[in-house]
Amino acid sequence: MSSEMLQQNALRKAFGNFGTGVALIGVHDVDGHAVGLTINSFASVSLQPALLSWCLAKDSQLFDAITQADRFSVNILAADQTDLSNRMAMPGDHRFAADEWAASASGGIFVNAALAKFDCRLHQTVEAGDHVVFLGAIEEAWACDQSRAPLVYFRGGYRQLLGDD
Ligand SMILES: Cc1cc2nc3c(=O)[nH]c(=O)nc-3n(C[C@H](O)[C@H](O)[C@H](O)COP(=O)(O)O)c2cc1C
Known part of the structure; x- marks a missing residue:
């Protein structure tokens, strides 16, 4: 194994020790279809x-669909939304079914039963190695559910959040 590979594995492992939530990015592609992508790189x-x-x-x-759009939504997933998270993390068809989302005030994609939803205008993109960083100007934000548990991702898998109740 090359030293570069070794370093990448160590980096993946170190990044993976940061427990995160899981979110779905929603955009309309050039044909107007609502499409989604699973991410855990969300940050306020x-x-x-x-x-x-x-x-x-x-x-x-x-990549093309998202970089060509001037708006996107971010939907914070709940613990019971692993199926949707897995589907939108697989190469292939990223289209939402009509009954999986509802339109935000400006027509953005708000995923049903998400814990929180943000509708954004693209503010800035920053080239960053093998990724592009997206900054969104939030025009609508909803904390939809204060009771259900979040979907948590840690060390390469979904985890249960250990509650204190
Ligand atoms: C929990 C989780 C978090 C992910 N976070 C990101 C992310 O922040 N950015 C990203 O580009 N891909 C992320 N991915 C990978 C994409 O969801 C996945 O690569 C993509 O959907 C694969 O299909 P594509 O090539 O059609 O995009 C994540 C996947 C999972 C399961």
Whole structure:
């Protein structure tokens, strides 16, 4: 194994020790289809102005669809949404079924039963190695559910959040 490979494995392992939530990015592709991508690179960035960020791999099948869109939504998934998360993390058909989402005020993709939903105008992109960082200006935000558990990703798998109740 090359030393570069070894380093990448160590990096993956180190990144994987950061437990995260899981979110679905939603965009309308050039044909107007609602498509989704599973991510865990979401971060809150700024309250004033309201900004968030996430990173897109340059080799994603959805790269063109997402980089051509001037808006996107971010949907924070709940623990019972692993099937949807897995489906939108697989190469192939990334289209949402009509009954899986509803339109935000500006027509963005708000995934049904997500814990929180953000509708964003593209604010800025930053080239960053094999990814592109997206900064979104948040125009609509909803904390939809304060009771259900989040979907958690840690060391390469979904985990249960250990609650204190
Ligand atoms: C939990 C989880 C988190 C992921 N986070 C990201 C991410 O932040 N950015 C990204 O580009 N891909 C991420 N992926 C991978 C994409 O979901 C996946 O590569 C993609 O959907 C594969 O199909 P594509 O080539 O059609 O995009 C993640 C996958 C999983 C399962």
